[in-house]
Amino acid sequence: METAPPAPAGFLSSFRTLGDSLIATVQDRLDLLSVELQEEKFRLIQTFIWISAAVFTGMMAIAFASLTLVYLFWASARLAVLGGLTVFYALALVAIIIAFRRFIARQPSPLLATRQEIGEDRSCIRNHS
DSSP: OOOOOOOOOOHHHHHHHHHHHHHHHHHHHHHHHHHHHHHHHHHHHHHHHHHHHHHHHHHHHHHHHHHHHHHHTHHHHHHHHHHHHHHHHHHHHHHHHHHHHHHHHHSOOTTHHHHHHHHHHHHHHHHHO
16 A cells, blocks of 8 residues: 655745744744843943952052051151042053953843844844745
8 A cells, every 4th residue: 555645845834934934933032032131131240240350459458558557657748648649549540541442342232132133033034035
């Protein structure tokens, strides 16, 4: 007994397959987007905690070092010490701002993997049409 060859897929079946593939692709990209957003959130929180700790400890060190210097030189050269500390702190602020701008410039683009995958999807669709 011979089995009949499978009937060719109908027009409606082709649309169902296409729709299913499209929805699966969108779901994959949304999953990737979700993972990347979680990573960005974690990185942002981690950066905020590090910055907060650095600012707090830096301000405490600066305050106590300044008070110590002013106390030591109060009788002999208080204006020179206060002026020197002001210049030092201003230069340190400029250096920190420059370093922070470089840090921000080196950070990866947000959602880079998602955008790359969508670009690959688009090029795949263009090449097959």
